[in-house]
Amino acid sequence: MTEVVIGIDIGGTFTKFGIVDKNGNCLAENFTSTDKFIDFEVYLEHLHTEIEELLNTITTEIKIKGIGIGAPNGNYYHGTIEHAPNLNWKGIVPFIENFKPYFPGIPMVLTNDANAAAIGEMIYGGAKDIKDFIVITLGTGLGSGIVVNGELVYGHDGFAGELGHINVKHRGRKCGCGKSGCLETYVSATGIKRTVFKLLAERVDKTELRDISYNDLTAKMVSEAAKKGDKIALEAFEITGRILGVKLADAVACTSPKAIFVFGGLAKAGDLIFNPTQKYMEENLFPIYRGKVKLLPSQLQETNAAVLGASALAWKELEK
């Protein structure tokens, strides 16, 4: 009999879920819609049905030990999703309280998606032997999970690790959170797009990016243009890396991690983003930290990394 956990990653558009053993092997996985469900109870019922169907596809004998959930604005202490701007369900959503009856007797734990990614990195990824590290997830926004002495930092309220909302610039770019000048408005797939559009306004360089609308432009297009030597795209990466590097230097001054793992779409740009980030981080580090902090791409498999993170959360919780 194989012991497994169910990992669930709730995104704004899709919910992914998988059945994962202790070694990080995903026995089965699937996904369903998140945003089509206006009613939270209907969503939970549907999600339960989908998971049961997935479990039925597994032919070996399994024992479900726990369920781990990664969700935007997930609160570890209360099992709630609180004021998530990208979800239909507003206010404080009692996720675990309402989902637990579908899986009687099975331990269930929830945290935010970037925290789950950090635990994934610790259990299955590049941080297996590292006790102090930070994971930065670069997607539509910027998420972070901070690990100190082998434990995820949740803070007094369960919401620690929101580096996407540290302050880059007074009266800077408007952020979805209501503030201005937050890090994720500069450093994320959306952030680099905004930077490209600022540069298109300021410069006169010829670039194929001038033919693409804001809504059509993706971080991948910026990355492809940069690889072909496009000046605007190259400068957008330089600016993005500079801002991220300085802020990572500040984060190092808080918890002094041994490594920082960068995860998500923008991280796939490789040297384009890693080189300037590393350079400006080193320059802006308090001298005592210089040359000590590794900046690395996440070593989780991209295809099911979010599900692996949520599963790792469940395994980690079972150790306690």
Next chain:
Amino acid sequence: MTEVVIGIDIGGTFTKFGIVDKNGNCLAENFTSTDKFIDFEVYLEHLHTEIEELLNTITTEIKIKGIGIGAPNGNYYHGTIEHAPNLNWKGIVPFIENFKPYFPGIPMVLTNDANAAAIGEMIYGGAKDIKDFIVITLGTGLGSGIVVNGELVYGHDGFAGELGHINVKHRGRKCGCGKSGCLETYVSATGIKRTVFKLLAERVDKTELRDISYNDLTAKMVSEAAKKGDKIALEAFEITGRILGVKLADAVACTSPKAIFVFGGLAKAGDLIFNPTQKYMEENLFPIYRGKVKLLPSQLQETNAAVLGASALAWKELEK
């Protein structure tokens, strides 16, 4: 028989030491010079003699359980003082290795002075029931100690919690650490002095501060002028509080503390520093944290707070 520890606080000018029981009662204390000793070995021998003399003044029966030391750039893991700019002893000084033979069999532990202050706040001060908090020490520079889930954050190298050196401004004020634009060049007793001098250059307001040289000006004078309504002094506090407030908001996004304690000379300015710091911190917080974080003056007794901090470190270590 009373169980006690010896608390030692090594400052740039003086070394303070005391004999402290588990309730934070200081049975005896004294101080000696730090900066008069060019030779580290001679300093240790002298410090040992002074401590033995202090112990001889105690008439009740005591048992020394441990020794705690707070020192600038103190490394908890190695018991070393590393590259401390304000001490005569350069490079990496093996403090515990060389001091231990003077007190055979007695556990000895060392950390940086702000970390010791944080442990003091936890054991004897306002953080007795708080598991997640930050202590900011405002003296000549800005030090910090970060506590997560009841444990001090040391980081992978023992040097976590250097908020004095996070980056405020690109190409900003020169810092003693070699960088430019570090937080402590704006927010500290020295920082507010530099701000006053910048304002004296930029403004034409009449102020008694124009009669005082840079070397003569103290943060206390700025505070006294502000209390009398001096415009330049008031604005200097507003600017200092704004910069500190924004950076505390960023620190909250890392570890989500329940409280931030401010300690040291500049904190004595009371509302002058606390009001703008609180205001700008709240404004710049990620909304999910707003209204949750208490900004408080340290509740350690000022007279022997540093010695209490070092003692608390020793007691905390003995619990392990």
